[in-house]
Structures are given as C-alpha cells and as structure tokens.
Amino acid sequence: MRGVVKQQTGRKVAFSLFELLIVLVIIGILSVLLLPAISAFRARAQRVQCMANLRSLYIAANLYVQQNGSWPQIAMGDTDSAEDDYAKAWIDALTPFGPTQKTWICPTVQNLLGNPDLSDSQNVRVDYGAMSFDDKPTTPYQWPQAPWFAESQSVHGNGNLIIFTDGSISDVYTVAAKASPAPKP
Numbered sequence: 001m002r003g004v005v006k007q008q009t010g011r012k013v014a015f016s017l018f019e020l021l022i023v024l025v026i027i028g029i030l031s032v033l034l035l036p037a038i039s040a041f042r043a044r045a046q047r048v049q050c051m052a053n054l055r056s057l058y059i060a061a062n063l064y065v066q067q068n069g070s071w072p073q074i075a076m077g078d079t080d081s082a083e084d085d086y087a088k089a090w091i092d093a094l095t096p097f098g099p100t101q102k103t104w105i106c107p108t109v110q111n112l113l114g115n116p117d118l119s120d121s122q123n124v125r126v127d128y129g130a131m132s133f134d135d136k137p138t139t140p141y142q143w144p145q146a147p148w149f150a151e152s153q154s155v156h157g158n159g160n161l162i163i164f165t166d167g168s169i170s171d172v173y174t175v176a177a178k179a180s181p182a183p184k185p
Helices: 017-068 082-097 107-112 172-179
Strands: 004-006 012-014 128-130 147-151 161-164 169-171
Touching (some): 017 082, 017 107, 017 128, 017 147, 169 172
Antiparallel strands (some): 004 012
16 A cells, blocks of 8 residues: 555554645645746747747848849738738748748747647748848848848847847847947936
8 A cells, every 4th residue: 555554563654634735735836936937948948949940041041142142032012912922932932941931930929829730821921021132142241230030029028039141139129229329427
C-alpha cells in the first residue's frame, strides 16, 4: 500500500487529509507564482521568433536583389482582394530564397488571432510590411538605416520591430528615442 507504513507496533501510519490539503495548497501557490514568469518567457520567445522571421526575410530579399538586380516591385492594388494578392505576391517572390508562408507570420499575432490554419487559402497574410524601393539595384542599400521590413502590429511591448539595410533589428520606440534630441538642461 502506498502512503501507508506499518510500524513495529502493528499500527498503520498514513498521511492525514489535512497534510495532503496543505501540500496541494503549497503546490497551488507555487504554480500561481510561476505563471507570470512562464508568460514572460513565452512572450520573449515569441519576440525572438519574430526577430528570426525578420532576419530570414532580410536575407531572402538581399538574395532576391542580388539575383534580379532590383527590389521586388510589388504594389498594393485597390481591389477587394488587394491585401491577399499583395501577401501572396510577396510570399511567392521570396519563397525561392528560403522563407515559407510561416516566416511571414508573427507568432504573437498568430496567437492573438486564435491560431488560424495557415494552410487554408483564406488565412494567407503577411505580418511584416516590406518597404517600397524603386527598381534601381543600389536603392535598397543607399541608406544604412533604411528599414526593409517592419511588423504590421505593435505586439512586443516597445513598438513594431524593424529590420534595416545593415541587418540590425530594433523597435520603433528605441529608434524614436535615438532620433529625438536629448532635452537640454
């Protein structure tokens, strides 16, 4: 028998209901204390995944420019299906260079939307907006801090994530803080 030990006197010793209740309460308190930490770890992991997605898109766009001699010339139309067409065009343009449809999806936004099935053609979307450049091969590289891709929603706490020409990734609030002059005393 588990939890029951026979003493030499022949009497059975077991955990009382009160002792079991105390253990369950302690476990409950510890789990409640750990929930914010687990949530913070999940949010940080999603931000890191989002940054990895931006880096993959950056590498693919760089390879596209090297192979084709210009930035992908994909314009947003004005039809009812313009957003879907735009998303599909960007996905198709960079797929030969590695990114899949999932690379275009921010994991935090995916969770906020209830994890829709990405294999369904109704759920095609891009969570990262590409900057538009002209068709000259050097234009995307003209300014070292020109954004190439940016998150379409601010879901990571410090504004939308942005990847720049030099491959660095930052968020909107950090960029704005660096760009604004420091207050004079």
